[in-house]
Amino acid sequence: xxxxxxxxxxxxxxxxxxxxxxxxxxxxxxxxxxxxxxxxxxxxxxxxxxxxxxxxxxxxxxxxxxxxxxxxxxxxxxxxxxxxxxxxxxxxxxxxxxxxxxxxxxxxxxxxxxxxxxxxxxxxxxxxxxxxxxxxxxxxxxxxxxxxxxxxxxxxxxxxxxxxxxxxxxxxxxxxxxxxxxxxxxxxxxxxxxxxxxxxxxxxxxxxxxxxxxxxxxxxxxxx
Amino acid sequence: xxxxxxxxxxxxxxxxxxxxxxxxxxxxxxxxxxxxxxxxxxxxxxxxxxxxxxxxxxxxxxxxxxxxxxxxxxxxxxxxxxxxxxxxxxxxxxxxxxxxxxxxxxxxxxxxxxxxxxxxxxxxxxxxxxxxxxxxxxxxxxxxxxxxxxxxxxxxxxxxxxxxxxxxxxxxxxxxxxxxxxxxxxxxxxxxxxxxxxxxxxxxxxxxxxxxxxxxxxxxxxxxxxxxxxxxxxxxxxxxxxxxxxxxxxxxxxxxxxxxxxxxx
Numbered sequence: 001x002x003x004x005x006x007x008x009x010x011x012x013x014x015x016x017x018x019x020x021x022x023x024x025x026x027x028x029x030x031x032x033x034x035x036x037x038x039x040x041x042x043x044x045x046x047x048x049x050x051x052x053x054x055x056x057x058x059x060x061x062x063x064x065x066x067x068x069x070x071x072x073x074x075x076x077x078x079x080x081x082x083x084x085x086x087x088x089x090x091x092x093x094x095x096x097x098x099x100x101x102x103x104x105x106x107x108x109x110x111x112x113x114x115x116x117x118x119x120x121x122x123x124x125x126x127x128x129x130x131x132x133x134x135x136x137x138x139x140x141x142x143x144x145x146x147x148x149x150x151x152x153x154x155x156x157x158x159x160x161x162x163x164x165x166x167x168x169x170x171x172x173x174x175x176x177x178x179x180x181x182x183x184x185x186x187x188x189x190x191x192x193x194x195x196x197x198x199x200x201x202x203x204x205x206x207x208x209x210x211x212x213x214x215x216x217x218x219x220x221x222x223x224x
Numbered sequence: 225x226x227x228x229x230x231x232x233x234x235x236x237x238x239x240x241x242x243x244x245x246x247x248x249x250x251x252x253x254x255x256x257x258x259x260x261x262x263x264x265x266x267x268x269x270x271x272x273x274x275x276x277x278x279x280x281x282x283x284x285x286x287x288x289x290x291x292x293x294x295x296x297x298x299x300x301x302x303x304x305x306x307x308x309x310x311x312x313x314x315x316x317x318x319x320x321x322x323x324x325x326x327x328x329x330x331x332x333x334x335x336x337x338x339x340x341x342x343x344x345x346x347x348x349x350x351x352x353x354x355x356x357x358x359x360x361x362x363x364x365x366x367x368x369x370x371x372x373x374x375x376x377x378x379x380x381x382x383x384x385x386x387x388x389x390x391x392x393x394x395x396x397x398x399x400x401x402x403x404x405x406x407x408x409x410x411x412x413x414x415x416x417x418x419x420x421x422x423x424x425x426x427x428x429x430x431x432x433x434x435x436x437x438x439x440x441x442x443x444x445x446x447x448x449x450x451x452x453x454x455x456x457x458x459x460x461x462x463x464x465x466x467x468x469x470x471x472x473x474x475x476x477x478x479x480x481x482x483x484x485x486x487x488x489x
Contacts, residue, residue, distance in 0.1 A: 222379065
């Protein structure tokens with residue numbers, strides 16, 4: 001079994017890329033999603049329509065196509081590959097595509113959450129002399145978070161596995177690493193068992209995320 | 225000029241005319257009850273007084289100052305709107321307590337935010353913790369006066385309906401409004417809990433507290449009010465002292481409404 005350290009080493013490198021993409025996507029998509037949600041809820045009609053139009057385009061087309069367009073468009077059409085060369089350039093392009101895509105999905109979940117907080121809460125804030133932004137921060141926000149934990153959990157777990165789509169622009173994430181041993185790499189060829197290990201990485205990662213999200217749900221159950 | 229003057233309020237929702245020209249006034253320290261069937265416009269009238277509904281016409285004045293002139297639509301800044309709204313306190317039928325805060329924090333939240341904004345406007349140094357402690361003391365005293373000293377750290381989901389409504393009353397009182405408005409405060413409570421809330425409201429009556437209560441509790445309205453307004457179909461059908469309206473109603477609609485309300489089934 002001297003193949004095991006070689007395979008695990010390769011999988012670990014790929015998994016690191018997967019993890020980086022996962023966390024950067026969440027870091028960017030959580031705030032951007034809120035901004036888009038405010039746009040979609042805006043009372044200024046042009047902004048509302050523009051926001052909803054963008055969300056429709058991004059949610060209505062496959063992430064895979066968005067990855068290809070975002071990565072190749074600047075170089076092929078504008079003659080200037082803004083992403084930079086090599087793996088790091090591919091990573092930045094992938095991160096941009098993922099952040100925008102997931103922000104749009106999150107924005108609809110946020111919108112549902114904000115609209116799910118009873119309007120009486122806002123009225124109570126208004127009669128107590130609170131401004132609209134104070135009402136959002138001090139009254140609506142935590143109630144909204146509690147409402148959106150289940151649907152956002154779904155999106156986060158989907159993201160764990162969606163990161164593998166980045167291989168379409170040759171980002172060397174974990175499935176790429178595992179699959180290389182099917183074709184032949186580092187002296188190992190025709191081996192399917194690395195794919196099972198790859199799946200196992202995903203399984204463990206998903207279990208950890210699920211456990212953390214359950215703890216969050218429990219923490220928010222002190223009120224209802 | 226009376227302490228509260230409401231002149232010619234007209235409000236329609238789409239093509240439905242809900243308020244067709246409401247005029248009334250109230251002196252400081254008086255308690256006004258508004259009674260009437262569902263759909264007569266009682267709640268809409270209450271909500272029109274502090275800009276929760278926007279009537280098409282009319283004015284609302286408190287202490288001689290015109291707060292809202294609906295004939296002259298004007299976009300208020302958040303600051304102006306807040307200052308005008310704070311003349312009124314509001315207690316809702318379904319409490320609208322903030323579920324993520326305990327009883328004490330429900331009361332102090334708005335007080336703290338207001339204190340911070342006042343200090344910022346006056347460009348004074350603001351000691352957040354000292355101000356918060358002061359507000360907590362004021363809120364604790366008011367919560368004690370409504371019988372909830374033992375529940376300061378509880379959350380709304382742990383309280384009965386009557387306790388929730390008493391917290392809501394305390395929360396409104398913490399901001400020291402000129403006029404305290406109640407929108408059917410006991411309609412969501414069972415008879416046992418209704419009593420405890422009505423007793424608290426009765427206990428608030430004093431020469432300093434001006435109150436407007438929209439209610440279906442006729443006995444309560446008769447005992448506690450200085451003035452009663454009976455509304456029907458968007459107009460004030462009859463107004464006067466409790467003895468006049470309940471004891472010797474002039475209008476047929478008032479007589480029929482009172483007969484139905486006091487009917488034992």
